[in-house]
Each structure stands twice: as structure tokens, then as C-alpha cells.
Amino acid sequence: MKLLKTLAASTALAIGLGAAAAQAETVRIGLVVKALGIGFFEAANQGAQDAAKELGDVEVIYTGPTSTTAEGQIEVINSLIAQRVDAIAISANDTDALVPALKRAMDRGITVISWDSGVAPEGRSVHLNPSSNALIGNMCVKMAADVLPDGKGDVAILSATPTATNQNIWIEEMKKVLPNYPGVNLVTTVYGDDLADKSYRETLGLLKSHPEVKAIIAPTSVGIVAAAQAVADEGKIGEVMVTGLGLPSEMAGHVQSGASKSFAIWNPIDLGYSATMIAYNLATGKATAEPGGTIPMGRMGDLTLDENLDGAMADPFVYDASNVEEFAKIF
């Protein structure tokens, strides 16, 4: 009888301990997206699940509102706080409106990071940018140099509006790296205002006024499609190559036709993977967020933080005939 009692007690204790240990071991990370049902974020979730599998003791809760509102995301954050998750990794619908809710999450001991679309610094620890302006500028010029015969020839840029902040920064960065590509000769920049028809007409004009141009860099998803269409319509496939930043779903056809050999944009799978890795490492204390520090991101290398605790994940991901079809289904 006594033996039985002891056995029962120790078994119960063991089960209790085991359960407690399992509870404590699993790191739960809420991956909050702008809205559910968007291919880009579904792909990010796929990457996050990959990271969870690799880490083993991680559960990723993929969640988000039905429409891209800040109020909807606050409801989701409240529910994650109530579930006492270990970390929240969010792509924000509003830089500022989420700050009070996320501050409360941090007050209750939850690690908060933002990725893709950032939260103001006071509402998170780390922000993960998919890439950096310098890396984007460099990648655009590199892709152009790769398609020029022997890396030599004239290139032109088709931008959005002359006042578009992002495009102007990227063009500036391209100009900075030009000395590294001695064969590449930038002849002109034209502006399509991010309108399909204007971008198309500007490209036609460019092909007439600068027939020596061998590559067009369009760092805008609207411009790159219009430029590829114009090159195809003018029968210049093979003579003039289009590259820049675009969406796989919109560019797949032009890669098939040969108007564009390659283009770049972030890879959502890598982004979700890295966000999960960072959230895990911060929540478990394996890394700390401090200016100038680094946080490991598994197969994506290390994230280096700047003074605002922002970091850039990697070079923009290059899409070409080998992978564009696969990603065209995603975004």
C-alpha cells in the first residue's frame, strides 16, 4: 500500500514536472500580418514554420485581422497578450497607432519586433527590413551589368515620379556603386510617374532617343512591367534587357518572353524565417537588441543593428526563369 502510494506520488510528480518542463520549453511566437489571405504573408508564414521546425521548441501562431486596419491589429495584439506568448513579430498597418498596445505587450514581458512594415522605435525592440537602400541600389546595377555583353554598355533608368522618395534614394545608391562596375554607362533617367501608360510611353521615347541603350533599370513594380511590355512591342527582345524591382506574378510572362532576364524583390519566405529567428533569439535571451549589435538569423546569417535598432536582412532576392513561376503563385 505504501509502495503503491509512493509510486503514484512519484508518477504524478514526474508527469507534473514533464508537463511543466514542456510548457516552459516551447517558445510561442505570434506572427502578426497586415491582413490574412494575402499571398505575400502566407509565404512569410511558410518561412516562419520552416524556422520553427529548424528550432524545434517553437510554436508559431500565424494571425492577423481580416482587413488592413490598425484597430484590427490591436485586437489581435490584445489576444496574443492574453495568451502570454513569448514574442510578437508584426508587420504593422500603422507605424504609430500600434505603439500603445505593443508597449503594453512589452510591459508584460513579451518580446516585440516588427518586420516588413515597421513600428515606431518606442513600440518594439528590433525592426527587420527586408533589405537596405544600399543593397537595393547595388543589386539593380549588378543585374544590369550581368545582362550587358561583357558587362559593358549604356543603361537608362525608368523611375516613378521625380519626387518619389524611395526611388530617388535607390537611384542615388546606384550612382554611388557605378564606379564598381566600370563597363556600365548610365546615360539618362526618365520618369513614368508609376503610371502604366506614361511609363510605357516614356520607355518608347527612350528606345527612340537612345537607341544605344542595352539595359533599362526600373526600380518600380509599375515601371518594370511597362518597360518590358514596350521592349516586347518594339520587337527589341534580346537587344534591350529590362531589370529592376518587380513582382513575380506580374513579371513571369516577361521573363518567359525574354524581355527581362532577371529582376529582384524581397523573398517573403526568407523574411518570415528571419523574423521568427530574431524573435526566438531575443525572447530566449540568446541575443540582445543593442545598437551596433548582431542577432543570428539561422541560414540567413546575422542581422546587424543600426542606432535605431533597425537591420537589413539581405540583398534583394533575384528572380529569373528558374524560380519566377514558383513565386508568381505567391505574390
Next chain:
Amino acid sequence: MTMLYDATRFAVPDRLETGWKPRLLRWETLLLAVAAAIFTFNALSSPYFLDPWSLSDATFNFTEKATIALAMALLIIAAEIDLSVASIIALCSVAMGAAAEAGAGTGVLVLIGLGVGALAGAFNGALVTGFGLPSIVVTIGTLSLFRGLAYVVLGDGVYKNYPDSFAFFGQGYVWWVLSFEFVLFLALAVVFGVVLHKTSFGRWIYAIGNNPTAARFSGIRVERVKFLLFVLSGLMAGLASVMLTSRVGSTRPSIAFGWELEIVTMVVLGGVSILGGSGSIPGVVIAAFVMGLVTFGLGLLNVPGIVMSIVIGVMLISVIALPILWRRLQGN
């Protein structure tokens, strides 16, 4: 039975008194049972639900909407509607943001929020009562107009220079886990309940909703009552704007986008007839809790939001269909 009462067929049957009261009592009891069932389900299905702070956090998800729903209930009982409430929130928020940018203090900001809300409501009321326009058309128009004004002023910018003390209205607690928002909502619910159910003003609202012509002939100043109700609806939207702006600590013109339908849903779920003339404040308050509990409970289980929309939609259709089916069955 009919033989006995045959002589009274010349009297006007007072359906208002004998008809709606027992039915509504039944309706509120049913809603309360639904709320209790959802509460129990949530408590059993998630270990995190029965936590005072979790429950307190959950109230933030519906308190502002429920505050507007109180005024909306009065309007719908009077057979009118205000679909511009969410846009009024945006307009008030932008006005407060601009004032905060200019250095206004917390007290002034609250007055501006309430004032702009009341003015916007008065604008709706004047169009409806002054020109005799249908309120659904007028407020669909002002839904675009008010939101449009907010966008014209702010564009893709943001106002976020609110004074620190302003945060109290949306983030402050009166006592322990009881937030200012929630306590204010409960107090307002009592006030609205008393006004609607215990004062002659409340009786006028029912009379107008049932038969505006008869109400006018019995000496009720129909236009004036309706105008006041629109001002009240705007004022509550202004109050909700103060709380929401304080809660998110910033203003963008997209603030509270799409809330008008959730508020109307709350009112109808609470048993207020969309045709006017019947409904009660307790019903609306319970409906607000039901919606809050459903959303939060499913959220704790990480059920995707679209499933929540389906649940709310099914509940709403049941609310409208059940009484009609009930009456048909009784008729047979």
C-alpha cells in the same frame, strides 16, 4: 376566446404595450443566455480567458463601438439611422490632432472632440429634419463627406503630438482592471436606459418610430426630437473619437474605418427593430458583450478573423429571422 373578446374589436388594440414588452423580455433573456454560454465556452476552451487583465483588455475591443451603439439604438428606434458615425470619429480625431499640434491642452482637446462630433451630428440632423431627406441617404453622403474632409486635411500624414495626460481616456484605469472607457460606457448605458425607458422623452422616441404622423398629432415635436437624436449620435461619436484617439495615441484619416456597420450590427443584435418602434438599451448592452466575447474568445483560440465575421453574420441573420419565424409559427 375570440367570442368573448368580440365586443372589443372596435377598440384600438394597444400593440405597443401588450406586444413588445414580453417579446423583448424574452429576447433579452435569450441574449443573456447566449452571452453566458459563450462565456462558459471561452472559459473551458482557453486557459487564458478567466484572467482579470485578459478580460479587461477584451473590453477595449468593443467599448467605443458600444458607446456609439447606445445613441444609435435611440435613432433606430425612432426609425432613423446614422451611418456617418465612423467618419465623424475620423473628423473629430483630425480636429483634435490639429489642435494638439497647435499646442492645445487635454481639456481643450476633449471639448474639441465632443464639439466637432455634436456639430457633425447637428449637420446630419439639419439635413434630415430641415429638408425632410431620408437619413440613410443623408448619412451615406456625410459618411463620404466627413471622411473625405479628414483625408483632405491630413492626407497620408499623421498627428501624434498628444499631451501625455490625454492618454488617460483610452489607456487609463479607474480602479484595478476597470478602465476609464469601460466605466464610462456602463455609466452611459444606465443614463441611456433611464432616458429611454423611464422618461417621456423616451416614450416620444418609441411613438415617433411607430407612427410619426400619429406622434405629431399627439403633440410631439417630431423634428425636434429627431434633430436632438442626431446631435446625440454625433456627440457619442465624438466621445468615442476621444477614447479611440487616446487609446492609439495618434490620428490617421483611416481611423475607425468601417465601424458603422459593426455598430448597427450591435444594435440590431440587441433586438432593436431595424424598422423602428421597438428595442431596449439592456438588449443593446448585452449584444455588445456578446460580440465582444465572441471576438475575444475566438481570438484566444487564434481562429482567423474571417470565421469570426461568419459567426457574427449568422448570429445577425438568426436575430432577424427568428422572431419572424416565431410569429409565423404562432399564426399557424
